[in-house]
Amino acid sequence: xxxxxxxxxxFRQPQSIKxxxxxxxxxxxxxxxxSNVLSSLYAVLEENDLLDGVPPKPREHLDWSWIGAERHTQxxxxxxxxxxxxxxxLDIPVMLLKGAAYVFAQLPSARGRIxxxxxxxxxxxxxxxxxxxxxxxxxxxxxxxxYDQRYYRTWMHELPPMQHVRxxxxxxxxxxxxxxxxxxxxxxALLLAAARPVEGASNLTVLAPHDMVLHSAVHLFNDGxxxxxxxxxxxxxxxLTHFGKSPDFWPGLTQRADQLQLVRPLFYALRYVGRLLxxxxxxxxxxxxxxxxxxxATLVLMDALFARALAPDHASCSDAFTxxxxxxxxxxxxxxxxxxxxxxxxxxxxxxxxxxxx
Amino acid sequence: MEGPxxxxxxxxxxxxxxxxxQSVMDGVGLLYADxxxxxxxxxxxxxxxxxxxxxxxxxxxxxxxxxxGKSPFKPLPVEQAFxxxxxxxxxxxxxxxxxxxxxxxxxxxxxxxxxxxxxxxxSGKSTxxxxxxxxxxxxxxxxxxLVGIDDGMILPLPRPVSLKNASIGIIKSYVPGAVxxxxxxxxxxxxxxxxxxxxxxxxxxSEKARPGWVIFPRYQADANAxxxxxxxxxxxxxxxENAFNFSALGTRGFETLARMIDTSLCFDFTYxxxxxxxxxxxxxxxxxxxx
Numbered sequence: 001x002x003x004x005x006x007x008x009x010x011f012r013q014p015q016s017i018k019x020x021x022x023x024x025x026x027x028x029x030x031x032x033x034x035s036n037v038l039s040s041l042y043a044v045l046e047e048n049d050l051l052d053g054v055p056p057k058p059r060e061h062l063d064w065s066w067i068g069a070e071r072h073t074q075x076x077x078x079x080x081x082x083x084x085x086x087x088x089x090l091d092i093p094v095m096l097l098k099g100a101a102y103v104f105a106q107l108p109s110a111r112g113r114i115x116x117x118x119x120x121x122x123x124x125x126x127x128x129x130x131x132x133x134x135x136x137x138x139x140x141x142x143x144x145x146x147y148d149q150r151y152y153r154t155w156m157h158e159l160p161p162m163q164h165v166r167x168x169x170x171x172x173x174x175x176x177x178x179x180x181x182x183x184x185x186x187x188x189a190l191l192l193a194a195a196r197p198v199e200g201a202s203n204l205t206v207l208a209p210h211d212m213v214l215h216s217a218v219h220l221f222n223d224g225x226x227x228x229x230x231x232x233x234x235x236x237x238x239x240l241t242h243f244g245k246s247p248d249f250w251p252g253l254t255q256r257a258d259q260l261q262l263v264r265p266l267f268y269a270l271r272y273v274g275r276l277l278x279x280x281x282x283x284x285x286x287x288x289x290x291x292x293x294x295x296x297a298t299l300v301l302m303d304a305l306f307a308r309a310l311a312p313d314h315a316s317c318s319d320a321f322t323x324x325x326x327x328x329x330x331x332x333x334x335x336x337x338x339x340x341x342x343x344x345x346x347x348x349x350x351x352x353x354x355x356x357x358x
Numbered sequence: 359m360e361g362p363x364x365x366x367x368x369x370x371x372x373x374x375x376x377x378x379x380q381s382v383m384d385g386v387g388l389l390y391a392d393x394x395x396x397x398x399x400x401x402x403x404x405x406x407x408x409x410x411x412x413x414x415x416x417x418x419x420x421x422x423x424x425x426x427g428k429s430p431f432k433p434l435p436v437e438q439a440f441x442x443x444x445x446x447x448x449x450x451x452x453x454x455x456x457x458x459x460x461x462x463x464x465x466x467x468x469x470x471x472x473x474x475x476x477x478x479x480x481s482g483k484s485t486x487x488x489x490x491x492x493x494x495x496x497x498x499x500x501x502x503x504l505v506g507i508d509d510g511m512i513l514p515l516p517r518p519v520s521l522k523n524a525s526i527g528i529i530k531s532y533v534p535g536a537v538x539x540x541x542x543x544x545x546x547x548x549x550x551x552x553x554x555x556x557x558x559x560x561x562x563x564s565e566k567a568r569p570g571w572v573i574f575p576r577y578q579a580d581a582n583a584x585x586x587x588x589x590x591x592x593x594x595x596x597x598x599e600n601a602f603n604f605s606a607l608g609t610r611g612f613e614t615l616a617r618m619i620d621t622s623l624c625f626d627f628t629y630x631x632x633x634x635x636x637x638x639x640x641x642x643x644x645x646x647x648x649x
Contacts, residue, residue: 025400026399034426058400064456064457067456315427
């Protein structure tokens with residue numbers, strides 16, 4: 001049984017920092033920095049009035065990360081402004097996803113959160129005009145390999161990432177939250193219909209609270225990328241804690257998951273935030289979420305794999321099985337994206353043919 | 359250093375270092391001899407330098423620099439391990455520290471005032487810096503100038519001075535008693551050696567300095583020493599180009615830089631003979647005392 005990582009303990013129980021020694025702080029800062037949650041840690045400590053109790057040296061590191069994060073938020077707002085200007089003539093609502101959405105919806109999860117790209121979602125029928133507008137305003141598609149282009153456009157749920165020539169920022173344009181080739185199909189039309197407007201920005205929307213949580217869950221438990229596993233888990237925790245305060249949030253959550261075919265990711269999400277971060281979840285909701293419970297043997301395996309993948313990517317939190325766990329989850333993610341034959345073909349191409357084409 | 363490693367306190371930062379490579383251990387032992395060996399529970403940076411775990415451990419052996427287990431750079435030939443350690447320490451500070459505006463410049467102090475010498479590689483800044491710190495000036499840093507965003511004061515970060523190619527020989531003859539690490543050949547910058555910082559600069563590491571001058575040096579063969587006044591607006595733009603985190607600090611970065619330029623005399627400086635440069639700087643310091 002692995003020891004609970006210090007950074008997890010602190011997010012679960014911020015008051016526990018009062019008992020930390022300087023050596024503990026050394027490890028905590030390192031774990032948090034490696035997991036990209038150092039500035040989020042600052043935000044959590046500030047919200048709990050605990051910052052003044054932090055010893056000077058670790059406090060310095062927290063302050064550094066916060067200054068970087070504030071600047072980051074500024075940059076994001078600036079970038080989204082450019083994006084909305086580029087798409088203004090198309091007269092379609094632009095839906096922000098993930099980090100950028102948290103910033104514009106002014107959610108607590110936005111505070112201190114760092115992310116690399118801007119993600120937006122538009123109706124599939126608008127993809128052509130959206131891509132054309134972006135290109136006219138300076139964004140260029142990043143993957144020039146013909147196979148990669150086809151991979152994204154035909155099978156995935158997004159255009160190939162586009163990078164702005166001058167600002168070097170990257171935008172991911174989605175038309176769905178799950179790849180076309182996946183066995184589940186959360187209907188984008190349902191997501192767009194329930195979208196919430198952004199205050200002060202006429203053509204920007206964000207996902208409704210239920211959908212935001214479900215998107216975060218499917219991204220974490222189906223996409224197979226765990227470099228930011230802890231960060232994404234903390235996101236889920238903060239989203240659920242924030243939305244959970246509102247009385248009309250919990251009743252419809254599992255129903256919506258069912259409607260969007262996302263009962264399995266929701267099951268995992270509630271299970272692991274509850275266990276690892278003590279997120280307050282009503283018993284009735286946990287019971288209803290059982291609809292997404294996998295077979296017993298699968299669950300035992302998943303528990304072991306996710307325990308490792310969601311830990312900080314730091315030497316102090318790894319054991320002999322961490323690397324294998326992440327690889328298995330990566331394979332699982334690909335399995336969830338594509339039917340077996342297509343997957344085999346895809347992996348073969350990436351392994352043997354793409355390197356020759358480079 | 360092999361097992362639990364050692365902690366080096368350099369100015370405001372504590373670095374925990376581990377290495378199994380002899381030249382790194384020797385270099386630290388030689389050039390950091392004047393630094394207090396500290397036992398710290400909290401280190402700002404954790405670095406290690408080791409041979410890779412793969413074939414390159416033995417075949418044309420390499421060295422890797424790790425920052426808390428992750429490698430931000432490609433490996434280098436193992437002979438370059440000590441320079442890599444120095445470059446790596448600079449990277450640690452420049453990449454993480456947001457309490458200071460960090461300028462790619464040498465900075466030296468005399469009479470309480472600091473002279474900031476920003477310059478692109480090859481301008482002779484390090485040679486000039488190495489000479490000046492052995493002729494009456496205190497070394498604050500040869501590479502990273504740290505200007506406090508709160509108080510505008512410059513934080514000393516005295517560490518070995520990096521010298522390249524011809525300057526190694528020049529400084530060795532100019533300062534006969536100076537201690538040097540072994541010269542490493544064939545790096546991307548040519549031959550590289552590091553000079554031990556003066557004992558005075560290490561001892562006075564906690565004495566911050568107020569900015570007094572911003573001087574852009576340029577070595578030009580056979581030229582006479584010449585100081586040309588630089589308009590402040592131009593000086594600001596040129597320093598900004600040389601600042602690592604200027605953009606990342608946003609408004610704070612701009613205000614810190616503006617305040618520094620406002621309170622400094624700014625010059626372009628051309629020279630060829632070191633003695634001329636020493637004399638020019640000495641008269642700048644003398645004028646400041648009078649003023």
